[in-house]
Amino acid sequence: MNMKRQIKFILVLTFVLSFFGIKTNAQLKPGDLVDGIAAVVGDEIVLESDVQDQANYAKQQGADVSNKCEFMEGIISNKLLIYEAKRDTLIENRSAAIKENATAKYNQILGQFPNEKTMLDAYKFRTPSEMKTAIEKIDTDNYYGQMKYGRITDKADVTPNEVTDFFNTYRFQLPQVKDEVSLSQIVMYPKLTNEHKDEIIAKLKKIKEDIQNGESFESQARIYSEDPGSAANGGLYKNIARGKMVKPFEAAALNLQEGEISDPVESEFGYHLIQLVKKSGKMYDARHILLKAVPNAAEIATAKKELDSIRSLIINERMTFKEAAFRFSDDKQTKFNAGVITGEDGSDKIEKLNLPPTISYQIAGHHKGEITNVFEETVQDRKMVAIVKINDIIDAHQLDITTDYSRIKQMALNKRKNEMVEKYVKEKLPHIFVSINDRYKDCTFRTDWRKADTGN
Template sequence: MSRIKCSFLLGVFFVLVSVQVSAQLEKGQLVDGIAAVIGDEIVLESDVEEQINYAKQQGSQMLDKCKVMESILINKIIVHEAKRDTLIENRSAAIRENVEMKYNQILSQFPDERAMLSAYKFRTGFEMKNAIEKIDTDQYYGQAKYQSITMKADVTPNEVTDFYNTFKLQLPEVKDEVTLAQISMYPKLTEAHKEEIINRLKKIKQDILSGESFESQARIYSEDPGSAANGGLMKNISRGQMVKPFEAAALNLQEGEISDPIESEFGFHIIQLERKAGKIYDARHILIATTPNSDEIAAAKKELDSIRTLIMDGKMTFKEAAYKFSDDKRTKFNAGILTNNDGSDKLERISLPPTLGYQIAGYNKGDITEVYEDEMNRRKVVTMVKIEDSIPAHQLSIETDYDRIKQMALNKKKSEMIDKWVKERIPHVFISIDNRYSNCTFEGDLQKAILTK
C-alpha cells in the first residue's frame, strides 16, 4: 500500500472518530503557531499534538510527527475541496447552532463548568466551543466529500474472493461475538407519586414568587446535572433542540415568567424564560426526575415478566413485543436488536457494558434472560435480553464471513478511489508548512506541492 494511502487512511480515521473525540477533547498544553496552510484551511501546532496524543491513547504505533502531519494535510485537502463543492450543502450555521447542545451534553457529565474545563484543559468555555465547532465542521465536510467520491463504489463476488485470497493471512481473528435484542421499560410512577413531585415544584415556584431567586432554588433542588450548578440556566437554545413539552412551555412564556410544572420524558420541570430572539432563546429550569420507588420498579418487573411469559409460550414474538412495549427508541423499531457504533449487530462479548455482559453469561442462542434492573438515558429501567446469535472466536472465512469480507474489499476499493482523487487534486491546492517540518519527507505528489516557509 502506498504511503499516501496509509496517511489518507489515518486522516479518515481521525475524521470518523471526531464525534467521539469531541467528548474527550484535550486542548491543553497549547503550542502557539501555524503548522501548515492548505488552501484556506489552517493547521495549528496544537492540532498536530492533539492527534498524536489521541493516537497514543488508542495504542497506535504510528506516532511519527511527519506521518501525522501528512495525514492531516491530506485530510485538510479533502475538507478544503468539500467546502468549495457547490453540490455539498453548507451547514456551517447548523453546526454552529449545535455546538451549544454538545457543550451542554459534555457539561452534564461534570458537577460544574470549571470542573469540565479543567478536565479537558481548556481555559474558557468559548475556547472549548470553538474547538467543538472546528471538529464538527471538518467531520461534516470530510465525510460529505468522502461519500460523494465513493458513492458509486461496488465490488463483485469475484472481487471479494480475490480480496480474500490475497489478504487472508492478514485478516484479523474474530473475537467472541453475540447478536442481542432487548426490551427495556421505564417503571411507571403512580399518580400519587407524580402529585407529590408536582406539589414540590409548586412550592418551589411559590417561594421564588415570594422573593427567592430562581437561580438559587435551581442550585438547591434541580436534578438536572447539566444545568443545576449554573442556576438552571441554558443559553442559546435553538428551536427544536429541546424535547417538545419543554419547548412548548418555554416559548409560551413571557420573558421573566415562570411556568407551572410540566412533564417531559426526563421528569417534571418549572421553566423561566430569560430571553427570546428569533429562533434562539435562553431559559432556566428546575427538574425533579421521575425516579421510581421500589414498589414501582417491582410493578414494572412483574409487567415485563408477564410479557416474557407470553413470548416463551409462543403467543407473541420478541420482535412484536419490542415494537409494542419497549421504551428504547433506538431498538424498538428494529426488533429490539442492539448495534455498535458502525451499525453492525455483531457485538464483541469483551466490549459489552459490564451489566449486560454479566446478565447474558451462561445463556445460549435463542435464550431470553430473566428481567433485571438497569439504566438507560440516566433513568431506571427494567430489561430483558434475547441472545439472537452467539459466534465463537474464529479466523475470518469466506464461507462464514462473506458480508464482513465484502465490506473490507469495498473499503479497500473506496480507499483506492480517494487515493486517486487526492493525487489529482494535490497540484491544484496551495500547501505550505512551517519550517519545523522541513526535514519531513512526504508522499511524492504531496512533497512536490509543498512550499516550505
Template sequence: MNKNIKFALVFTFLLAFFGGKINAQVKSGDLVDGIAVVVGNEIILESDIEDQANFSKQQGAAIANKCEFVEGIISNKLLIYEAKRDTLIENRSAVIKDNANQKYTQILGQFPDEKTMLATYKFRTSFEMKNAIEKIDSDNYYGQMKYGRITEKADVTPNEVTDFFTTFQYQLPEVKDEVTLSQISIFPKLTDSHKDEVIGRLNKIKQAILGGETFESQARIYSEDPGSASNGGLYKAISKGKMVKPFEAAALNLQEGEMSDPVESDFGYHLIQLVKKSGKIYDARHILLKAEPNAAEIATAKKELDSIRTLINDGKMTFKEAAFRFSDDKKTKFNGGVLTAEDGSDKLEKLNLSPTIAYQIAGLNKGDITEVFQDKVQQDRKVVTFVKINDVIAAHKLDITTDYDRIKQMALNKKKNEMVEKWVKEKLPNIFISINDRYKDCKFKTDWRKSAETK
C-alpha cells in the same frame, strides 16, 4: 495489512485517532508554538496538535507515529477547507460552539473539580479546553460532510466484493467471540402520588422564581440535568427536532422570557423558560427533576415484565410480537428487540457488552432467555429488562460465506478511500499547502509539495 483495507476513513483527524503516545520521526521534546501547517486559509498550530493529542489521549485513543498523525490532519484539513467553500454543506459554527460548551460541562461532571480536569487534560484554562473541543468537533463535522459528498455515489458489486476477499483474505482480521441478542425493556412507572410529589417540588421552584429568584440560579441549585445545570439550565441554538417532543412543544409555545408549568418527558419533569427564538432555532433554559422510581415501583415493573417473559416461554407470543407490543426501548421495539452495534450490525463482541448484560447472559446458550433484571440506560435512567440469546458466534477468521456484509463494507470503505485519494490528487495543484520544516524528514504517503505553494 494493506492501508487500503483499513476500516479508518482517509480523514484520520477524527477524535478516535488522535492522541496516545506520539513516537518519533520528529524528534521528541517540547516544541516552540507556531504554525505547523497551512492548507488554503486553514491554519494548524503546533499547540493545536498537542492540545488535541492530549485531549484525545484522555479519551483512550492511541497513535504510534507523529508523521502519520500530522498527514492525517493535512488530508482532513484539505477536506475541511473545501467543505467550508461548498454551498451545499450547512454552516453549523454556532451549534458546534454550543455543543462544545455542553461537552465541557459533561466532562467536568466526571471530576471532583475543574482544576483536576484541566490538569488531567493538560490545559491551562477552561477557555483553552473549550476551544480545543470546538476545533475537534468543527473539523470532524466538516471533514465528514465533505467525505460524504465525495463518496455519496460509491457502491460495490457482488463481483467486487468477491475480488476484494480473494485479494485480501489472508490479511483480514479475526472476529472475536460474538453474540446476537434481543431485549424487551420497560421503564418503571411512577405512582400518581409520586408524580404529584415531583410536580409539587417543581411548582415550589416556580413560585420562588416568580417571587424574585432567577431561573438561572434555581437551575444551578436544583436541576438534575448534568448537561446544563452548571450553565444555569441553558441550551443555546436548539434546532427543531433536537429535543424530545414534549420539551420542544412546550418551549415553542412560550413567549420569550415566559416560563412553563411542569412538563413531563421521558427524562422526568421540566420547568422551561424560552430565552430567544429565531426561525427554527431557539435558546431555552430548563430545570429537570428526574422521575426516579422507588423500590416498590421497580418491583411492580419487574412483575409485569416477568409475566410477558412467561407468555414468550409458553409459546403464547413470539419475542418479536412482545417487543413490539410492550417494550419501551424505541431503538429496538420495531425490529423485534434486536440489539445492534454502532455500525448497524447485529453481531456484538462479547468483550464490548455492558457488564450487566455480560453477567446476565454468562453460561446461557442459543435460544435461552435471561431472568428479568434491572439496568440503567441513557442519563442513568432505571429500566427493567430481559434478553434473548439469538446466536453465539465463536471467534474466527472473516470468511465470505459467513461474513459477507462485513467484507462488503470493507470493500466499500476501500473504494471510498480511493475516491477521496483521487480527489485529493486532483485538488492538490490548486490549493496552497505549506508544511513547517520541522516535518521535512517525514515520509508522507502523498507528495504535498505538488500543491500550489510551489507554483
C-alpha cells in the same frame, strides 16, 4: 501498500474525522510558516501543541497514535476536506449551534470522572475554558470534515462481484473476528406512582412561585436543575432548531410568549419548567429546569415483576420475543427491530469485549436461544429493567465471505470511499497551499503533500 497498512490508514483518517479539530480565521500566505506550526492547509492551521493535545485526547479514547506520520497525514487530509467544506455553499454553516453545544459535551465528559481536576489532568488541559474551546474546535472540524467526506463519497457503491474480488485479493490480510454475540433485548423504564409524580410536580410549582416572587430563573436552574448540559448555564439552550428537542418540550416552549414560564411539563427525561427566551423564525432560545423522574425501590420492583411475567410468556411460547419487544419495550432504538441490539457499525454482531459490563455479566454461561433473568441497569443516568436473548454466539474466526459477507462488503465499500477521497485530494492539491514543518521531513506520506508547498 499492503492491505493491513491501508486499513490502518483508513481507521486513522476516520478517527481524525471524528475527533480532530483546530481552526483559525487567520489568513496565511506562502512562506508564512512560523515556529510552532505543524502544518498549514489553505488557511487552516495545525499547531504543534494542538497535535500533541489531540494525541492525548485520542489516547483517552483508546486510539493508537504511535505512528506520528500516519496520524499527521490523517490530520492534513482532514484539514484539506475542512478547507474545501467551508468553501462549499451547499454545506450549512453550523458554527453557532456547535459553540452552544460545547458546554453540554464538556459536562457529559465531566460526568465520567470523580471531579473536574481529574478530568482536566487526564486530557492534559489546564483550565475548563481551554478544554471547552478544544471541544468546540473538534466538533466544528468534525462537522465540516464529515460533511465534505459524505459529499465526496455519496454515490460510492460496490457490486457483489467487486466484493468477491476484494475478498479474494485481501483474504489473507483481513483481520480475525474476535468472539462475538448477537443479542436482542426488552427494556422497560419503571413507572412512577401518581404520588411520586405529584411530589416532583409540587416541587417545580414551588420553584415557579419563587421565580414569580423575585428569584431569577437562571439562579433557580443552577440550584435545582438536574440537566448537566444546561444547569451551569442557568438552564439556557440557544439557537434551538425546531425538531431538535423532544416533542413535549418543544410544544410547550413554542406555545409560550417570550419571558413566559410554563407549568410543569413531562417528557421522557423527567419534568421541566420552561421559559421561552426568544423566538426567531425556525430557531428559538429557552431556559429550563429539569427534575429527573428517578424511580424508587418499590417502583423498580414493580417493573421487574411485570417484565418477569412477559419473560414467562415468551418462554412458554405464548408470545415471541419479537412481539414482546414491539408491544412492551421502551427502547425506541430496538423495539421496532425485534429488540435486536446493533453495534456502532450497524451490525448485529457485537464483540464480547465491547459489551456493556452489566450485559456481559448477565449473559455469561447462557447458550444460544436462552433468555436472561430480569436485571436492573442504569444507562445515561436512567434506571431501567431488562431481559436479553442470546440469538447467536460466534467464536473467533478468520473473516470468510460465506459467513461475513455484509462485513466484507462494508470493508470493500470503505476502501472505495477512501480511494474517492484520495483522488479528490490529489485533484485539489495543486490548487491549495500546503506547508508542513520540517519536523516531519522524514515521514513517508501516501500523498506527496510537499509538491503543494509552493501553492502552485
